[in-house]
Amino acid sequence: MKNILVLGGTGAMGAHLVKILAGRGDKVTVTTRSPRSPSPSIEYIQGNAKETSFLDPLLERRWDTIVDFMVYTTSAFEQRAPKFLEATDQYIFLSSARVYADSSEAISEESPRLLDSSSDEKFLATDEYSLAKARQENFLRHSGSKNWTIIRPYITYSEQRLQLGVLEKEGWLYRALRGRTIVFSEDIAFKLTTLTYGLDVAGAMAELIGEKRALGEAYHIAQREAVSWQDVLDIYLAVLEKHLGKRPKVMLLNLDDFSRCKNAEYQIKYDRLFNRVFDSSKVGELVDVKEFSSLERRLGRCLEEFLEKPVFLPIDWRSEAIKDRFSGEVTGLKEIGHWKQKLKYLIYRFLKY
Template identity: 55%
Template sequence: MKILILGGTGAVGKNMVDLLSNTDNEIVITSRTKRESHQNVRYIEGNAKSTLFITNILEEYWDVIIDFMVYTTLEFTERVILLLNATSQYIFLSSARVYANSKGSIKETSPRLLDISTDQEFLSSDEYSLTKARQENLLKESGRSNWTIIRPYITYSSQRLQLGVFEKESWLYRALKRRTIVFASDIHSKLTTMTSGLDVAKGIITIIGNRYTLGETFNITSTRSILWSDVLNIYLNVLENHLGSRPKLLLDNIENFHSYYAAKYQINYDRLFNREFDNSKISKYVNVESFISSENGLKECLEDFLKNPIFKGIDWRAEALKDRRTKEIAKLSEISGFKQKIKYLLYRFLIN
């Protein structure tokens, strides 16, 4: 099969490419940076959100298109038919963040925030959970059925290790610099579900080219949920072994926590919910019991990251506010650029 992957360079996409590179399929991947092609995998450099770029690629017909891109609702509206016309199966990566709060395990038919929320300010936004739900609607209202919707939840890899809403740059960086990890007490006590990017990739691969999955939606998540407090302890145990001492921890109230992290809807309409999922539908195609446990998977990924710890950009405003709360100070030598140093100092000592 000829398979086009749009934006497949994240925690799930990288694993998927590795798995597909050992097959007889022809794999083409779009990437904004130049990458070396190998085996049956070919990279095309360009921005898949560019109308001209994607139109040229979709002049060719694809057996399967797997779309990892994050679009605005308008962007997706302008290209949804173009994508559906260019393939026999369009696999759309949505998100389990679309779901509303639920007391039990969340099924594919469980209510979505878009459908039942009464928060008009929230509904008037293009927040990620609403954007994905609106794009799902566009597929369902397209008059076509050659699509499959995938709803993963929090995925992790050795390069992506989340703690609540924080990426590793917002908590792990602090720990390795021997400053206090700041976390929200309200999130700390909630249940979550974390799934290895490799396992999500395995699940997606099983439905590629399967006509019985057309027009269907699938949760691809771990079977077992875990408390955020337990996730944190997994991280702390690994770090204690690595550093020789256990990192310090401050469980802050949610009001302060909002000042460190501006995406209030992700906190209020996701991380403050207990998140458990029913994955029985996808279990018809992949052995979900073979998915690695969060305990083992997170431990292995963090240990792997610590062998060569490389961080993306640090939010020095947020770091300054956290340091003010913990009465700590970062070394200015850590901070690249004069403007970032000034920002840190202003928020650490002057600006609330």
């Protein structure tokens, strides 16, 4: 039995990982911002794992493994990482496959990263997600320790996370269920991508925990099957047509117009406009990636389960107003809620472009 600390382990991957670890007999402690009921093998500690006053007492204990799902600025990570490495035999750092540069071949763990190959000085001057993760990887590599393992998941989905390009479900599915047009990018729609079920990623991570061969190594964990975003959209539309009794309308915008709807400049430019195909042979030496879920079957099932009891995070009404502007639709103000959000919607729908 291992004593494992999971920081922020309640998302699409973390929730599955915690159950897998507890199910195999490990003692799991999970930090969470919201209160949760414990189980015999899972202890939830409520607090903000980014706050030193909360984190430091946890790191005074010795852990067999620390799994870190938190997102940090590079400066914050450099302050915390030495404490993590000192407090455990294996520190699992959740990086991202977004660190990789564009590639005409299947991406391996040794493929060039954006941080090392980009010539965009404006981009490199930022601590954008893909750059921050790469810099934090570098910090671990230069730490003088080898008790770390870098995990680079790509896009994961679950019963609560259903992405379409750079849009979360709140940016496309909410519209479809309200009878409005799904607004997407024609430039992104036909790029190849890779989506992996969160449970499959969590299962692979669990196999790497306690694995000595994984120390000092980086692994991406991604489905071998690459599809276009249009294929992903078609899976969603088939489920929605059955659920709604009619197929939702779709509008594909050019990139400039779509970028007005969604402010994600670097994520679009340096990821979603790349064809993302992965060579999973490295992690395949330790995990049977051939057993990962079929995208068409599992993604459709995740959407079906979400539709049984749909719960959405807050809606970006600026973005919705602009989408309505392109589609020629209008959202009723009763749907929007707070008067500030109503005002924002009206400004961007009818006045500001």
